[in-house]
Amino acid sequence: MPLSTPAARQLLHNRVVQCWGYQREDGLWDIEGRMIDTKTYAFPNEDRGGQIQPGEPLHDMWIRLTVDPQFRIHDIEACTDSSPFSLCPTITRRYRLLIGERIGPGWSLKLRELFAGLNGCTHMTELLGPVATTMFQTVYGKRYDEDEAKAAEDRAPPPVLNTCHALASDSPVVKTRWPQAYTGSEGESPLKSPQLLDDCIT
Known part of the structure; x- marks a missing residue:
């Protein structure tokens, strides 16, 4: 059932996180995620022409993991289409350090080890959480659906x-x-x- 009727209020911020899981023809899996943050009001920003308009993305970030059936990462692509600072996109190439890592126990610890603080983008690292769970839903989900026939x-x-x-x-x-x-x-x-x-x- 839906949430109860809220008190009178005004929407200020909207975050949309979307994830997609794809089965590739070569036996690997592509898992993609996108995060978009928008505000309902205009606010100043020096790096973006002086102001960000209502509905204009403050953050618009993408990431794609290519994994094998054992959840080992074979490739990763990250990009930042919108960010509050022009410097933000320069960190995306660091996420290629995940190539060769396996998604499983210790995943969150590995993300903190590689990308905490100055070594990463808070939002890109956060996006890797739902991307990882989408991978499990995609790969295990396919196996589960096939198993249900037995x-x-x-x-x-x-x-x-x-x-x-x-x-x-x-x-x-x-x-x-x-x-x-x-x-x-x-x-x-x-x-x-x-x-x-x-x-x-x-």
Whole structure:
């Protein structure tokens, strides 16, 4: 259901983050992300002709990761189309340091190690978060959809087992979809009712 009716208010800032996941013909995957920040009012900016207008992007940034099925990064492209300072785009080439890295445990730590503070762009680094989760949704999602065609007993337990409430090994979701990985018993907790879980994942 939607959020409750808010108090009287005025919109000042809008951030849009979009991500796309592509399966390539060569067996690799392209995951792209874009972040756009706009204001509803004009404000001064010396690097952009003196003023940024309402609706004109303050930030407009793109990033593309090319990964293999094991989530190893083969290539990366980053670009900044709009930024508050003319110096901002010069940092994008540093993100090629991610080539050869694997997205998985320790990903956030690796981003801080490479791009924290003066060594990166706050917004570009932030964009890598949803890009990484989009990669999992794309690659695991494709595998999951293909697995759904198999009988439940033949499905391999998902790599994301025990990473969230719905995918706990003792949840009814796991009991139904991956019975060989199920660790629960009869008499489920009402907090793990199938109806509640269906509401959460649809």
